[in-house]
Each structure stands twice: as C-alpha cells, then as structure tokens.
Amino acid sequence: MIRHWLNILRQQASHLQSALMHLKIRLKYPHVQVGKNVRFYGPIELNIHKTATVRIGDNCTFRSATKHNFVGINRPVSLYAGAGATLLIGTDYGLSGTAIVATEEVIIEPYVLLGGNTSVWDTDFHPLDYQQRRVTIAGTKTAPILIKSDAFIGANALIMKGVTIGERTIVGAGAVVTRSLPADEIWGGNPARLIRSAAILQTHLQFAHTVARQGR
Numbered sequence: 001m002i003r004h005w006l007n008i009l010r011q012q013a014s015h016l017q018s019a020l021m022h023l024k025i026r027l028k029y030p031h032v033q034v035g036k037n038v039r040f041y042g043p044i045e046l047n048i049h050k051t052a053t054v055r056i057g058d059n060c061t062f063r064s065a066t067k068h069n070f071v072g073i074n075r076p077v078s079l080y081a082g083a084g085a086t087l088l089i090g091t092d093y094g095l096s097g098t099a100i101v102a103t104e105e106v107i108i109e110p111y112v113l114l115g116g117n118t119s120v121w122d123t124d125f126h127p128l129d130y131q132q133r134r135v136t137i138a139g140t141k142t143a144p145i146l147i148k149s150d151a152f153i154g155a156n157a158l159i160m161k162g163v164t165i166g167e168r169t170i171v172g173a174g175a176v177v178t179r180s181l182p183a184d185e186i187w188g189g190n191p192a193r194l195i196r197s198a199a200i201l202q203t204h205l206q207f208a209h210t211v212a213r214q215g216r
C-alpha cells in the first residue's frame with residue numbers, strides 16, 4: 001500500500017518537474033516552440049540565442065538522469081543554438097543525456113532515437129590553425145547536420161559536423177560519425193565504418209506489419 005502511494009507521489013513529482021521545465025522555457029526562451037506531449041524527465045540545460053530558430057516537435061521525451069533511463073546517463077540533455085542558428089527536432093523523438101550544439105543548423109526528423117550520452121555537434125568549436133586558435137574562435141569549421149527519420153543512434157556516439165544520416169540507419173554504440181551515411185545501413189566504430197545493410201530488417205518489419213494488419 002505504502003509502495004503504491006509512493007509510486008503515485010513519484011509520478012506526480014515527475015509531472016510537476018516536466019511542467020516546471022515547460023514554464024522555464026516559455027519564460028526564458030519565448031521564441032522556442034515546444035510541441036504537444038513533450039516530457040522532460042529531469043531538467044535540461046538550454047542556451048538558445050534570441051535570433052536562433054528552435055522547434056521541438058510533439059511527443060518528444062528528454063531523459064536527463066540514470067533513474068529515467070538505466071542505460072546510464074552521465075549528464076542532463078543540453079541544447080545549444082547560437083546566433084542565427086536553426087535547431088529543429090522532429091516529432092516522436094527520444095533522447096537521453098544528449099548534447100546538441102547548433103551553431104549553424106541541426107535538423108532531426110521524426111521517430112529518431114538518440115541513445116544515452118550521444119553528442120551532435122555541427123562545429124569543431126575551435127579553429128584548426130593553432131595561431132588563430134590562441135586568440136579567437138573565428139574561422140571555426142561548421143557544417144549542417146541532418147538526421148533522417150527513424151535513425152537509431154547508439155549510446156555515446158558522436159555525430160560530427162556536416163553529416164547526414166539516412167532514414168532508418170543505425171549507428172553503433174560509441175561510434176564517431178564523420179561522413180554522411182545512406183539509408184538502411186548499420187555503421188559503427190571510430191571513424192564509423194559500414195557493418196552491414198539493415199535493409200533486411202526492414203523487409204522483416206514490413207512483413208510483420210502486413211501480417212498484423214491482416215489480423216493473423
């Protein structure tokens with residue numbers, strides 16, 4: 001009985017925490033659009049420039065602590081969007097301890113999964129020339145990132161500037177992705193290399209859906 005009430009209390013606390021996060025975004029970043037049914041499990045870190053365009057789609061889930069995802073989360077979800085940058089997060093999207101940095105453009109389409117402690121950076125943060133690096137961050141290389149629908153990015157993976165990840169493609173845990181990946185493949189390692197095609201999985205899935213639709 002006590003356990004039952006404790007669970008209800010925990011649920012209420014979690015709803016309250018999520019509602020507070022919504023309120024904080026609305027007050028601090030009124031230009032950020034947040035869709036319906038967006039849940040925050042633990043507070044996220046935000047740094048959004050007033051000239052940035054940021055949209056979070058419906059049904060997204062942000063998990064910021066291990067108690068909300070036992071994969072082992074090292075840090076809260078953090079979203080950075082610099083001056084004039086675009087950060088679009090599609091609908092039906094889940095991330096856990098993910099760090100997204102958009103100095104130029106990061107677009108994540110619907111039904112993408114970003115595993116525990118993944119990072120998506122459209123910038124090198126510092127110039128490659130050491131003399132320039134001593135005095136400025138001007139001249140840092142940046143390039144847009146696009147993660148297409150239903151991609152699945154494994155825990156601790158790092159998606160680097162200029163990368164497009166194709167529809168349904170899977171990136172293995174711990175991968176460092178430096179080049180664009182086509183649709184329906186599985187990639188892993190550092191730098192990420194092709195492991196195999198994932199198209200066969202889709203064939204099985206389509207078959208399962210057809211069977212389910214036919215009510216067999």
Ligand SMILES: CC(C)(COP(=O)(O)OP(=O)(O)OC[C@H]1O[C@@H](n2cnc3c(N)ncnc32)[C@H](O)[C@@H]1OP(=O)(O)O)[C@@H](O)C(=O)NCCC(=O)NCCS
Pocket residue numbers: 071096114115116153154155156170171172173174175186187188189195
């Ligand atoms: C990449 C992955 C999908 C491959 O799974 P799989 O299709 O069952 O592949 P297998 O385990 O049969 O391994 C196939 C090959 O890929 C290699 N491989 C598997 N995972 C790898 C990874 N993360 N990085 C690099 N290589 C990997 C294997 O060593 C094997 O190589 P070999 O053929 O030379 O022996 C899976 O290992 C993975 O990383 N899943 C992500 C899990 C995750 O992070 N979930 C999110 C938690 S929030």
